[in-house]
Amino acid sequence: MTDLTDLGIAAIRDGFRAGDFTARDVAAAFNANIAAADALNAFLVKTPDHALAAADAADAARAAGDAPKPLAGVPIGMKDLFCTTGVATTAASHILEGFVPPYESTVSQNLWDAGAGMLGKLNMDQFAMGSSNETSAFGNVISPWRRNDGGNAALAPGGSSGGSSSAVAARLCPGATGTDTGGSIRQPAAFTGISGIKPTYGRCSRWGTIAFASSLDQAGPMARDVRDCAIMLGAMAGFDRKDATSLHLDVPAWEAGLSANLTGKRIGIPREYRVDGMPAEIEALWQQGIDWLRDAGAEIVEVSLPHTKYALPAYYIIAPAEASSNLARYDGVRYGLRDLPEGAGLQDMYAATRADGFGDEVKRRIMIGTYVLSAGFYDAYYTQAQKVRTLIARDFERAWEQCDLLLTPTAPSAAFGLGEKSDDPIAMYLNDVFTVPSSLAGLPAMSVPGGLDHQGLPLGLQIIGRPLDEQGVLNASLAIEERAGFVARPDRWW
Amino acid sequence: MAEQAYMVEGATGAWEVVIGLEVHAQVTSQAKLFSGAATAFGAEPNTQVSLVDAAMPGMLPVPNAECIRQAVRTGMAIGATINKWSRFDRKNYFYADLPQGYQISQLYHPLVGEGAIDIALDEKDPDGSQKSIGVERIHVEQDAGKLMHDQHPTRSYVDLNRSGVALMEIVSRPDMRSPAEAGAYLRKLRSILRYVGSCDGNMEEGSMRADVNVSVRKPGDELGTRTETKNVNSVRFVMAAIEYEARRQVEVLESGGRIVQETRLFNVESGTTRSMRSKEDAHDYRYFPDPDLLPLELEDAFLDDCLASLPELPDAKRRRYQALGISAYQADVLTAEVESARWFDTLLDAGAEPVRAANWVTSELFGALNRLGRSIVDSPVGPAQAAELLALVADGTLSGSLAKQVFEVMLETGDAPSKIVEERGLKQTSDTGAIEAVIVEVIAKNPNQLGQYRGGKETLFGFFVGQTMKAMGGKANPAVVNELLKKALAG
Amino acid sequence: MRDASRNGMSVDTATVKKIASLARLAITDEDASRLAPELGNILHWIEQLEQVNTQGVEPMTAVIPNSLRLRDDVVNADPLTGGGIRDLLMKNAPQAEHGFFTVPKVIE
Numbered sequence A: 001m002t003d004l005t006d007l008g009i010a011a012i013r014d015g016f017r018a019g020d021f022t023a024r025d026v027a028a029a030f031n032a033n034i035a036a037a038d039a040l041n042a043f044l045v046k047t048p049d050h051a052l053a054a055a056d057a058a059d060a061a062r063a064a065g066d067a068p069k070p071l072a073g074v075p076i077g078m079k080d081l082f083c084t085t086g087v088a089t090t091a092a093s094h095i096l097e098g099f100v101p102p103y104e105s106t107v108s109q110n111l112w113d114a115g116a117g118m119l120g121k122l123n124m125d126q127f128a129m130g131s132s133n134e135t136s137a138f139g140n141v142i143s144p145w146r147r148n149d150g151g152n153a154a155l156a157p158g159g160s161s162g163g164s165s166s167a168v169a170a171r172l173c174p175g176a177t178g179t180d181t182g183g184s185i186r187q188p189a190a191f192t193g194i195s196g197i198k199p200t201y202g203r204c205s206r207w208g209t210i211a212f213a214s215s216l217d218q219a220g221p222m223a224r225d226v227r228d229c230a231i232m233l234g235a236m237a238g239f240d241r242k243d244a245t246s247l248h249l250d251v252p253a254w255e256a257g258l259s260a261n262l263t264g265k266r267i268g269i270p271r272e273y274r275v276d277g278m279p280a281e282i283e284a285l286w287q288q289g290i291d292w293l294r295d296a297g298a299e300i301v302e303v304s305l306p307h308t309k310y311a312l313p314a315y316y317i318i319a320p321a322e323a324s325s326n327l328a329r330y331d332g333v334r335y336g337l338r339d340l341p342e343g344a345g346l347q348d349m350y351a352a353t354r355a356d357g358f359g360d361e362v363k364r365r366i367m368i369g370t371y372v373l374s375a376g377f378y379d380a381y382y383t384q385a386q387k388v389r390t391l392i393a394r395d396f397e398r399a400w401e402q403c404d405l406l407l408t409p410t411a412p413s414a415a416f417g418l419g420e421k422s423d424d425p426i427a428m429y430l431n432d433v434f435t436v437p438s439s440l441a442g443l444p445a446m447s448v449p450g451g452l453d454h455q456g457l458p459l460g461l462q463i464i465g466r467p468l469d470e471q472g473v474l475n476a477s478l479a480i481e482e483r484a485g486f487v488a489r490p491d492r493w494w
Numbered sequence B: 001m002a003e004q005a006y007m008v009e010g011a012t013g014a015w016e017v018v019i020g021l022e023v024h025a026q027v028t029s030q031a032k033l034f035s036g037a038a039t040a041f042g043a044e045p046n047t048q049v050s051l052v053d054a055a056m057p058g059m060l061p062v063p064n065a066e067c068i069r070q071a072v073r074t075g076m077a078i079g080a081t082i083n084k085w086s087r088f089d090r091k092n093y094f095y096a097d098l099p100q101g102y103q104i105s106q107l108y109h110p111l112v113g114e115g116a117i118d119i120a121l122d123e124k125d126p127d128g129s130q131k132s133i134g135v136e137r138i139h140v141e142q143d144a145g146k147l148m149h150d151q152h153p154t155r156s157y158v159d160l161n162r163s164g165v166a167l168m169e170i171v172s173r174p175d176m177r178s179p180a181e182a183g184a185y186l187r188k189l190r191s192i193l194r195y196v197g198s199c200d201g202n203m204e205e206g207s208m209r210a211d212v213n214v215s216v217r218k219p220g221d222e223l224g225t226r227t228e229t230k231n232v233n234s235v236r237f238v239m240a241a242i243e244y245e246a247r248r249q250v251e252v253l254e255s256g257g258r259i260v261q262e263t264r265l266f267n268v269e270s271g272t273t274r275s276m277r278s279k280e281d282a283h284d285y286r287y288f289p290d291p292d293l294l295p296l297e298l299e300d301a302f303l304d305d306c307l308a309s310l311p312e313l314p315d316a317k318r319r320r321y322q323a324l325g326i327s328a329y330q331a332d333v334l335t336a337e338v339e340s341a342r343w344f345d346t347l348l349d350a351g352a353e354p355v356r357a358a359n360w361v362t363s364e365l366f367g368a369l370n371r372l373g374r375s376i377v378d379s380p381v382g383p384a385q386a387a388e389l390l391a392l393v394a395d396g397t398l399s400g401s402l403a404k405q406v407f408e409v410m411l412e413t414g415d416a417p418s419k420i421v422e423e424r425g426l427k428q429t430s431d432t433g434a435i436e437a438v439i440v441e442v443i444a445k446n447p448n449q450l451g452q453y454r455g456g457k458e459t460l461f462g463f464f465v466g467q468t469m470k471a472m473g474g475k476a477n478p479a480v481v482n483e484l485l486k487k488a489l490a491g
Numbered sequence C: 001m002r003d004a005s006r007n008g009m010s011v012d013t014a015t016v017k018k019i020a021s022l023a024r025l026a027i028t029d030e031d032a033s034r035l036a037p038e039l040g041n042i043l044h045w046i047e048q049l050e051q052v053n054t055q056g057v058e059p060m061t062a063v064i065p066n067s068l069r070l071r072d073d074v075v076n077a078d079p080l081t082g083g084g085i086r087d088l089l090m091k092n093a094p095q096a097e098h099g100f101f102t103v104p105k106v107i108e
């Protein structure tokens, strides 16, 4: 009998509908894998009963002959940024330790409404700030991957959705939610050999998702392949009246629209993404991706995105500015940690609570954000960054006159070892060099595995699309996936 | 009559006072500005608070269309520019009544731009000299929650019921020069808001509060440094705060000190102001556009609807009343409060003659309401009944004094005047036979007075009228009595 | 406008302390000394944006063309954004009594 945890979302859904197995069997199998994978530290909270309850409901509905829900029988992992009713939600921060939301985020509710069950809450970089999952207050997430050098160096699963990437790669769940502010779905997907898509800004409601940077945050799925992402995104997305930035549009039938035939599509290769010091293997993979897409019928064109190099600095003004304000609510008054030193007044309580509750990276970004918004600096930093953002978005608009989609590497390197970059914030920030520009422009973008580097570690390719063209992004990603034939998976050492 | 300019006399001479007001007016709406929680006054603590208002993690604001509509209508009512493109900004600061750690407000692109409010410099003479007070802007923002400091020895209590309630901040230009002008401005603004229906103007419940900006200077000098006295909640207190603050500033300056730009608090009991400790870093709010909200773009159809929905405003109404022959003073009294004006308009619609109606309302009705301690909205006599009463006077059925009697009964019973007249036989009589009979009796009973009258003391005519009316129980038509008495007394 | 104090690209500990105080983050002297060069580096790095000519460019307001939707003025239309949920609301409060959140006494 097949190991049910080897199945992806589509296979579980179809097998469940065909009566090959029960939903309970599926949930139980993943619960068991999770119980045996504490070494990865991917889960902050395990919710086996939630998964089993959803499974039992799916089994009962099937027995009663009800029409199956889109994700009936499929258990998933939930990034701890999504508030979940009755289940502790901390954004991996000490400041929210013990916080149990009395409400459900729209995205997670959409998934439960589609029949999915929850296996647990996934570890992440604290408040989604990080690219390596080393900023969690509850310990690093370890990638299931190891270098083929015989050493046992613990590798970063990417961030901030590192619990999600690690759990999917290690077969602890067939799919997981992620959130992406500057690359936090795509970069960890690339590091762990899985797929992940950030949809167009506004596709997935932000209501009930703990905010990092409001104008950038987007939820999306992380799963084993493109089809699984299409299915899961279809369930997560949708208009929500509770989010004023939510797009009032129907959710396209992305799965039904999947096609790896790219005839008539023009794929742009942005010249400015050839950055100094990029490993030759990544260059080579990029070229390989070009060939695959040409093979799929696409025409390849070189394009220019002249403001690319300013995307990261603009991002590191805008995102911290928004974060410094979004995180002001963590003040020890209504929920979460309260640190009240002897004899402290209200403002001292705030300062003590926040100093104790936030991790170093979060504090660093709050400080930067506070600085760039402070009196006298606002125009020079924030307004200038938003103008540069306009120019970056304009670069993409010009590119769309020449092409339909863009192909780039997802990250400038394969997974690095935990601790290797944590001393140098800017070196860490540079990890997002390829993912940040499309975040600033709100565009749909996806990472798919393309191959392994010389150390046996996965490398990802990124497809960026026009606003609302998730279908184009998924299809080009599918064309790569079919040609890459990426089947590598980490050996189980945990 | 030209008013003497208001000045504060100091040891070094006269100082001019420069006043600007930032009025926070609660927008009339069922739900809050960015959530669906109720806005009703006086609820149990924290029962009108949504997850959004308490700034729970992941909560997002969605603006209430009615609050936007009311602010636009208010702007239109003061002839202000309406900005079809505006934005919400975050004003960042930490305080226990501010759950988000920021207030959603509008700094860079307010909804309403430049407008003006005309005030009369002399209250007694509304047609006399007017002054136009500039309104720089009206923006829409969230109210904060409420802190209570007197419930516990070491703790302050936080009630978030008001958190997120919609406010209009109406920012005047520093155009006022005396407490009286500030008072007139506030009263006029309140009246306009209540006409428009965008704010109930209830200052006791905190629906309207003013931040009072005051500075002083020697006439002709540059503007001085101002202080801002926060949240003053009555016209009287605003005037008192200005007086105190102006005098204090003059004293500081004359004794060689300088004024610090700061936030102050008004003490209602002592009538003084003092520096506010809790607003230490008020100077750095780190405003930036709220990334949870897109720009607010208004369409022409929406603006047309707002304009069409505006009622006749106090100044226009006053002018219309005056055109009907009503005195300027009465027109002003009738239009100051929207409820009185509405009541009076209904009375006119019921056919009452405007001048007599205005006389009657401003003297009889307002006098009675005053006596009863009631407001016009719960007047025991409605405009339809009043119209009937005035009609009975006009057609001679009731004399002035009978009308007063009938009105008293109306106030007590709420009955229609025709019914009262019928039941109590209060109808005025013009029956010459009956009146003549009484006159004969009166003359017979008062031979002395008759003699004096006929001897030339004509002032006694009034005495005979009085006696006749008294004998007729007040119901005789005075004109008929006069005519018949003259004849009878002449002999 | 560019502030003269930024010319050195360096951030001193006094500035770090001022920013930390604005952000309500308690900070020790050692923290401030450690953070000063670190923040200085990051700020120096993001200041490359000065090189971009943005004359005549509008700052971005909406990343994807979309207009602000408004809600109807209806109380508690959606329980998730309505009131009347005090117990749920206060369940996570570090300190509360008599239906109030409580904080150390504030002197205004």
Ligand SMILES: [Mg+2]
Residues within 6 Å of the ligand: B022, B211
């Ligand atoms: Mg103010």
Ligand SMILES: [Zn+2]
Residues within 6 Å of the ligand: B024, B141, B169
């Ligand atoms: Zn205000």
